Amino acid sequence: MFQNTKCECGHQNPVGTVLCEACGKPLLEETAQSNEVLEMRYDGMARRSQRSNPNIIDRIWNFFSSVKIAVYMIVLTLVGSMLGTIYPQESTFLNIDPSVYYKETYGQLGHIYYLLGLSHTYESWWFILLLVMIGASLVICSLDRVLPLYKALNKQRIRKHLQFLTRQRLVYQGSIEEAPEEWIKKAVTPLRKKGYRVHTQGDALLAEKQRFSRWGPYVIHIGLIIFLLAVLARGLPGLNLDEHVAFPEGEIKKIPNTSMYLKNEKFNVEFYSDDEVPEQFKNLNKTVPKLFETKVVLYECTADCSDLSKKPQLAEVARHDVRVNQPLNYQGLKAYQFDYDLTPTIRSVTPDLVNVKTGEVYGSLKIDMMDTQRTFKAGPYTLTVKEKFMDFALDDKGEPKSKSPSPNAPAFLFHIKGPDLPEKGIQYLYFAKQIDKQRFQQDAINRQLVGGELPLQLEVDSMDKVDLIQSVSYLNIRVDKAMPFVWVGAGIVMLGLVMGFYWHHRRIWIRFDDERITLGGHTNKNWFGFRREVAGILKQMNLEVDEKSLDNGGNQA
Amino acid sequence: MGKSRRTVQIVILCLILVLGGYAITTSVSGSNGKPKEGDRAPSFELLGLDGQVHTSDEYQGKAMVINFWGTWCEPCVKEMPALQAQADKWKDKGVQFVGINVGEDQMTVDNFVRQVGVTFPIMLDRDKNSVRDYGISPMPTTFFVSETGKISTIHIGQLDLDTLDAQISQLAKQP
Numbered sequence: 133m134f135q136n137t138k139c140e141c142g143h144q145n146p147v148g149t150v151l152c153e154a155c156g157k158p159l160l161e162e163t164a165q166s167n168e169v170l171e172m173r174y175d176g177m178a179r180r181s182q183r184s185n186p187n188i189i190d191r192i193w194n195f196f197s198s199v200k201i202a203v204y205m206i207v208l209t210l211v212g213s214m215l216g217t218i219y220p221q222e223s224t225f226l227n228i229d230p231s232v233y234y235k236e237t238y239g240q241l242g243h244i245y246y247l248l249g250l251s252h253t254y255e256s257w258w259f260i261l262l263l264v265m266i267g268a269s270l271v272i273c274s275l276d277r278v279l280p281l282y283k284a285l286n287k288q289r290i291r292k293h294l295q296f297l298t299r300q301r302l303v304y305q306g307s308i309e310e311a312p313e314e315w316i317k318k319a320v321t322p323l324r325k326k327g328y329r330v331h332t333q334g335d336a337l338l339a340e341k342q343r344f345s346r347w348g349p350y351v352i353h354i355g356l357i358i359f360l361l362a363v364l365a366r367g368l369p370g371l372n373l374d375e376h377v378a379f380p381e382g383e384i385k386k387i388p389n390t391s392m393y394l395k396n397e398k399f400n401v402e403f404y405s406d407d408e409v410p411e412q413f414k415n416l417n418k419t420v421p422k423l424f425e426t427k428v429v430l431y432e433c434t435a436d437c438s439d440l441s442k443k444p445q446l447a448e449v450a451r452h453d454v455r456v457n458q459p460l461n462y463q464g465l466k467a468y469q470f471d472y473d474l475t476p477t478i479r480s481v482t483p484d485l486v487n488v489k490t491g492e493v494y495g496s497l498k499i500d501m502m503d504t505q506r507t508f509k510a511g512p513y514t515l516t517v518k519e520k521f522m523d524f525a526l527d528d529k530g531e532p533k534s535k536s537p538s539p540n541a542p543a544f545l546f547h548i549k550g551p552d553l554p555e556k557g558i559q560y561l562y563f564a565k566q567i568d569k570q571r572f573q574q575d576a577i578n579r580q581l582v583g584g585e586l587p588l589q590l591e592v593d594s595m596d597k598v599d600l601i602q603s604v605s606y607l608n609i610r611v612d613k614a615m616p617f618v619w620v621g622a623g624i625v626m627l628g629l630v631m632g633f634y635w636h637h638r639r640i641w642i643r644f645d646d647e648r649i650t651l652g653g654h655t656n657k658n659w660f661g662f663r664r665e666v667a668g669i670l671k672q673m674n675l676e677v678d679e680k681s682l683d684n685g686g687n688q689a
Numbered sequence: 690m691g692k693s694r695r696t697v698q699i700v701i702l703c704l705i706l707v708l709g710g711y712a713i714t715t716s717v718s719g720s721n722g723k724p725k726e727g728d729r730a731p732s733f734e735l736l737g738l739d740g741q742v743h744t745s746d747e748y749q750g751k752a753m754v755i756n757f758w759g760t761w762c763e764p765c766v767k768e769m770p771a772l773q774a775q776a777d778k779w780k781d782k783g784v785q786f787v788g789i790n791v792g793e794d795q796m797t798v799d800n801f802v803r804q805v806g807v808t809f810p811i812m813l814d815r816d817k818n819s820v821r822d823y824g825i826s827p828m829p830t831t832f833f834v835s836e837t838g839k840i841s842t843i844h845i846g847q848l849d850l851d852t853l854d855a856q857i858s859q860l861a862k863q864p
Contacts (some may be wrong), residue, residue: 193698260716264709271701290846326840386816440736503794519800534761536790617815677774 141293151176154289156296169684170299170656177280180443194270196265205269206314209262214254219245223252267360274353286344291336292641297652300641303684304651304662304670304677312644315673319642322672326665328640335644346656348632355624362617373611377471380601382479384431384446387609392465393431393446399472400425424472425455426605430462454607464613470605478539481564482597483590485510496597497590499564501539513550513588516558520544524563524572541568548588556605562590564598580593628653638662715856718806723824726843730755730834734810735789738798743812751785753834757825759791760801765770765829767806771850776809779857783836788806834858842844 143154150171151158158164163171183190195201219238219625222230230251234242249256266579297303300664308315319337320330328339366372370389379396386393390592399426431446447625449465452460459466478501483492494511500512501522508515521534524543532543542564559581563569578586592598638655646661651670655662667679724731730753756772758765769788776786786809790798791856795813802811814820823832833842833856843858844852 189695189698191701255716257713257717260713261709264705264712268705271705275701314765328760361708364712388816388818388821406799438734440734440742482827506796506801517796520797527763534797536761537759601788 147179148178149176151559152293153177153284155291155293156289157293158295158299164295167299169301170296172300174277175284176283179286180276180279185332188638193272193276196269197276198354199273202266202269202273205262205266207462209259211268212262215250216259219251220490221252221254223255228631243503256599263363267357270353270360271359273348278347278350285346288331288338288340289642290333290338290641292652294643294645294650297641297643297650299656299684300652301659301684302651302655302666302682304649304666304675304682306649306675306682308644308649309647312647312649315644315649316642319669319673322669323640326669328638336640337640339640341522342635343637344633345635346637348628348630350683351631352625353628355621355626355628357619357621358509358619358624362614362621364616366612366614371611371613371615373465373609375609376606377609378473378604378606379426379428380477380604382601387465390465391433391437393436393444394447394467395429395431395608397427397429397607399427401472401603404530423455424469424605426469426472426607427453428460428467429609430460430465430467464611464615466610468608468610469605470608473604473606474602475604476600476602478542478564478598479601480599481592482599483562483592485513485515486589486591488589494675497546499562501542501564504544511550511561513548513553516549516607518545518547518549518559524568543568543572548586553588558587560588560590566592606680615684636662638665640666659683661680691700697862698800701785715766722796725841727840729841730832730840731819733789733812733819733822735814738795738811738813739804743810744759748785749838750788750836752836752857754784754786754857754860755823755827755832756786756788756833757791757823758788758819759793759828760797761793762828766801766805768829769807771848771853772807773805773807774850775853775857778854779861782861784857785811786863787812791820791821791825792817833857835860 137147137159138159139145139148139152139159141152141155141157143152145153149159149253150163150173153176153269154634156171156176158176169578186194219234222228225233228248234246234251238245240621244520245251253259301347310476316332316335316337318330323330323339331338331340373389375388377385377387377394379394381396381399384393384395402417402422406414408422428451428537429448430452432449433444435445436442437444450460450462454460454467454469456469459469466567480498480500482496482498484496485552486492487494494513495509497508497510497515498505499517504520506517519532521532521541521543522539523534523536523537524541525533527533533543544562544564546560547557548560559578561574561577561581563572563574568574575586580670628635636655639653641652643650651666653662653666654660663679663682666682667677670677690849691804702721730745732746734742754772754775756765756768757835759767760766772786774787779786786808788807788811790811790816793813794815798811798813801807812819827845829845829847831838831844831848833844835841844856
């Protein structure tokens with residue numbers, strides 16, 4: 133349909149314009165005839181992308197440009213977010229198989245929940261798609277509206293069409309006996325006093341204040357876009373990390389996916405004593421920890437980091453006592469106390485090689501459980517580790533084996549060579565734990581291996597010779613480098629909200645037609661305050677006006 | 690005025706498409722990280738028993754049988770001779786066998802490998818990085834990877850010589 137968009141003032145307007153860009157005359161046939169209050173949205177400008185014959189790109193653009201569509205998308209996202217809160221999300225568990233967990237814990241409904249993919253709502257493609265579409269809508273909606281609005285407000289004609297004034301929500305008409313130019317000149321002072329910027333042109337006047345509050349919504353949109361982009365950026369490698377790592381006391385361990393290493397120097401736990409615990413807890417027969425803390429040292433790898441065949445070179449960068457709510461924080465890498473395990477495990481033993489008959493001590497050997505040294509020297513004797521079993525047991529054929537990789541019952545089979553021993557040397561089985569020596573009858577086995585009385589023995593004379601890992605501390609390692617941007621985005625949103633809420637854009641147009649003065653006023657909120665302000669200004673100009681009589685009806689902003 | 694505006698529109702729509710596509714693919718592919726049959730086999734970089742660092746790139750273009758095992762795990766120990774036999778059989782037919790030991794030290798693995806007579810490459814995964822990447826929970830787990838680097842089958846539990854042979858024949862036939 134061909135639509136004439138040329139105004140009678142001679143200005144050529146784009147398709148979709150409601151009020152002439154220059155003089156403000158209503159352009160559409162049906163609105164031009166009526167006397168209703170004008171729709172002042174975007175000052176009657178056409179949205180940027182409106183075209184008479186849209187092609188495919190215009191159609192996509194217009195889809196995202198529509199506020200109605202944006203509202204639907206926001207509602208859908210809200211509904212989706214709500215669905216995601218019915219049962220706990222998969223990501224809140226450390227070690228579950230979701231295909232059975234939901235059925236076992238929440239029954240058939242839980243299983244359906246899992247099958248629908250709602251157990252990972254916030255990572256699902258449709259949820260992300262909605263967020264992306266909202267992001268697109270934010271950008272396109274803003275662009276389509278802010279540019280025309282900026283243009284409209286930046287180049288305002290002072291003398292507007294009479295209909296534009298009389299169809300504002302605030303209107304005053306009357307007769308003035310003074311010369312119009314004189315009256316306009318006098319009106320400038322009281323308006324300026326109220327904070328208006330005043331522009332005059334002969335017998336017409338435009339007064340305006342706090343235009344910047346119109347940009348509030350768009351500032352909010354910019355903040356939201358930064359927010360969304362920051363959330364999106366968390367998926368980039370290195371920007372986000374959330375791992376639960378076990379740190380045995382006294383060991384340096386690599387933090388996965390980083391070049392950082394962390395050492396748990398000491399783990400402490402204090403429990404509430406019986407008289408400190410309330411009655412309810414006493415009956416549960418549970419010990420309640422008062423404090424648990426891990427003294428940690430953080431290292432950064434400086435060289436040989438990625439070469440697995442070399443030992444990485446580490447430099448200490450931070451030291452902290454990690455407690456609940458007091459994480460280690462080093463350049464955004466945070467370590468939170470998460471859990472602990474007080475089961476001691478053996479790290480190494482340092483037994484002496486002793487002559488059984490004379491009691492002579494030849495020397496001691498430090499046997500590590502992991503990365504055990506292969507050969508040891510003790511006096512004139514050479515000991516070689518032939519086999520080691522971390523969790524000693526015998527299989528169905530009576531052969532020794534290890535039933536797990538943890539050092540629960542560590543045993544070492546040595547081959548010993550030296551003076552007073554047979555040419556080939558002897559075999560010697562050594563259990564690191566005293567309890568296992570008895571349980572597996574170490575002496576009897578060894579007598580069998582030697583074929584007689586034992587000439588030598590490995591002995592531990594005190595507990596100092598046994599190095600234990602007293603506990604394991606579990607830390608939650610987190611990196612979230614996108615977080616500052618999330619805060620910046622949120623801050624900008626807040627700024628936009630303040631701009632839009634606490635200031636109002638007010639405009640007053642005045643024109644004379646002979647002695648007849650017409651005043652039109654527009655604001656985006658607080659009409660009551662605006663009417664009072666206008667009535668006050670008119671009073672200073674010796675025009676007594678009742679505030680309420682200024683109201684032209686209508687409720688369009 | 691239309692032309693520059695059109696370019697702006699196209700640029701913005703393209704940006705949204707790229708960012709959105711990126712967001713959706715990363716969220717879908719990275720949701721639980723456990724590779725499934727048909728996915729690309731994760732790459733690895735591990736210290737071999739020979740003291741050299743080996744990466745999955747070395748075996749590019751070859752079909753692979755990747756076996757996760759431990760000396761303390763009985764079924765792993767039991768299936769090892771069958772794996773070795775198959776490794777010998779397929780050695781010259783472009784099928785590479787790799788054994789990844791989970792979390793044990795050099796001496797333990799060395800002793801075991803010598804006793805059983807394993808000759809195909811064995812890697813040590815002390816920090817359990819590959820265990821994490823491959824999403825291993827029970828052992829043994831064996832991945833059959835095609836020449837194109839796609840996981841064709843994941844076998845959890847002990848393998849026997851016959852099924853192993855059948856599976857590898859299938860793997861070798863695949864383009």
